[in-house]
Amino acid sequence: MAGHINFNEAKPSGRWITKTESSQLLKCSEFHHIIEQPLFLLFIKSIKFKPMFSGIVEEMATLVAMTKDKENIDFTLKCSFTDELKIDQSIAHNGVCLTVVSMENDTYTVTAMKETLDRSNLGLLQIGDRVNIERSMLMNGRLDGHIVQGHVDRTAKCIGMRDADGSTYFTFEYPFDKAMAKKGYFTVDKGSVTVNGVSLTVCEPTENTFTVAIIPYTRANTNFHDIQVGSVVNIEFDILGKYIARLQTL
Numbered sequence: 001m002a003g004h005i006n007f008n009e010a011k012p013s014g015r016w017i018t019k020t021e022s023s024q025l026l027k028c029s030e031f032h033h034i035i036e037q038p039l040f041l042l043f044i045k046s047i048k049f050k051p052m053f054s055g056i057v058e059e060m061a062t063l064v065a066m067t068k069d070k071e072n073i074d075f076t077l078k079c080s081f082t083d084e085l086k087i088d089q090s091i092a093h094n095g096v097c098l099t100v101v102s103m104e105n106d107t108y109t110v111t112a113m114k115e116t117l118d119r120s121n122l123g124l125l126q127i128g129d130r131v132n133i134e135r136s137m138l139m140n141g142r143l144d145g146h147i148v149q150g151h152v153d154r155t156a157k158c159i160g161m162r163d164a165d166g167s168t169y170f171t172f173e174y175p176f177d178k179a180m181a182k183k184g185y186f187t188v189d190k191g192s193v194t195v196n197g198v199s200l201t202v203c204e205p206t207e208n209t210f211t212v213a214i215i216p217y218t219r220a221n222t223n224f225h226d227i228q229v230g231s232v233v234n235i236e237f238d239i240l241g242k243y244i245a246r247l248q249t250l
Helices: 019-027 038-046 114-119 178-182 216-221 239-247
Strands: 059-069 072-078 090-093 096-104 107-112 130-135 154-164 167-173 192-195 198-203 209-214 232-237
Touching: 059 107, 072 114, 192 209, 209 216, 232 239
Parallel strands: none
Antiparallel strands: 059 072, 059 130, 072 107, 090 096, 090 130, 096 107, 154 167, 154 232, 167 209, 192 198, 192 232, 198 209
């Protein structure tokens, strides 16, 4: 077809696809044939995707070492799938997206910068602590939780725990900030919230508190079993609420 790329003859050599080629690619009517061709694969590889998580914790990693580097901290952790990791991979730690910077034997290391330490509970970690971890989603993966960016908004403190109907109810509190609330930093009944990297459903929300119900399985397989009244947790509010709040200002 005139003006279109001959995908069967395309032989990409690791270069980035041009704007002209991408435009031709999107105009091609035989799209189901394109996805099998080398140039399309090159196009996909050239796209810079941001990591996304679902709030379904894979396991708890154990913190085995901490090294301070100026205002940053290098955390070395041990988990069961270290041999599957690679340098520059994104992993959520208690809901905070961090990049793998090195690996050795059955451990890996990530670095948290000062802003991350100030905004999250990572600066409170001690050797031996268990950290909820989740690798970023695959493009063909199921979204079993909700959309989690790995950008913690703030910390909250556990102010109450009670057992009822076979679950444990945790209530968390954070300082109310009207300006932040107008930007979507709030919870709604039956909405989603991420606590220490765990996707949960909100109940009993107020302007600065909310409650979540934890079933025995989740409590046993995340560091929720370490949370007590007074514990500090990481909170990421639902990104959908932030977008809606932003749209209302336009």
